[in-house]
Amino acid sequence: MAATVDRRNEKVAFTLMGLVVGMTGLAFASVPLYQLFCQVTGYGGTTQVASEAPKGLIDRQMTVRFDSNVDGALAWRVTPSRPVTGQVGGLETVTYRATNLTDKPITGMAVFNVTPEAAGYYFNKMECFCFTEQTLAPGETVDMPIVFFVDPEIDENHDLDTVREITLSYTFYASDKEGS
Incomplete structure (x- = not known):
């Protein structure tokens, strides 16, 4: 039973770590993505x-x-x-x-x-x-x-x-x- 709980905790930890890495990547990509959006649509x-x-x-x-x-x-x-x-x-x-x-x-x-x-x-x-x-x-x-x-x-x-x-x-x- 303890091994199953440990695996679930590891899975949650890896999922959360992936979420943090993904959000950090999006934060750095937001400016170039916004510029691309504006160029494509003429926005602003x-x-x-x-x-x-x-x-x-x-x-x-x-x-x-x-x-x-x-x-x-x-x-x-x-x-x-x-x-x-x-x-x-x-x-x-x-x-x-x-x-x-x-x-x-x-x-x-x-x-x-x-x-x-x-x-x-x-x-x-x-x-x-x-x-x-x-x-x-x-x-x-x-x-x-x-x-x-x-x-x-x-x-x-x-x-x-x-x-x-x-x-x-x-x-x-x-x-x-x-x-x-």
Whole structure:
């Protein structure tokens, strides 16, 4: 009888240990899994990454506005591009201009957001400076390009029929890297 109880206790102990290991693994995987979820669904205004341009234009105009915010710890001035209006499916190239306002090199990076959030799924970037650290020399000014298009499949989402304007917003932060 004692041997049976010991086996059951061992089984419970191994099951609980497996549960702890599994939960710890999920905790570490939660951030990459959430990022993957956002990229696949466009949740939270997450844009898509495209390797090729769409295969055609549709008869719908879209204006894309650009916004920039700079964290107080980053001594940069960032000027967004002017709005562009074009046919959905058309490939567009715009630039943000960043200037280091100090007398030392500073490294920064940007994160983005699209509004309305549901349009993020249809906003495709082929080239972007986001999530790439940029080091600017003292007083240096650089143009940072974005090549993008709005996927013509947006027309199939009737919840977005009235959307004629999308805003792409970047927030720039100082990097933890040396030189910041």
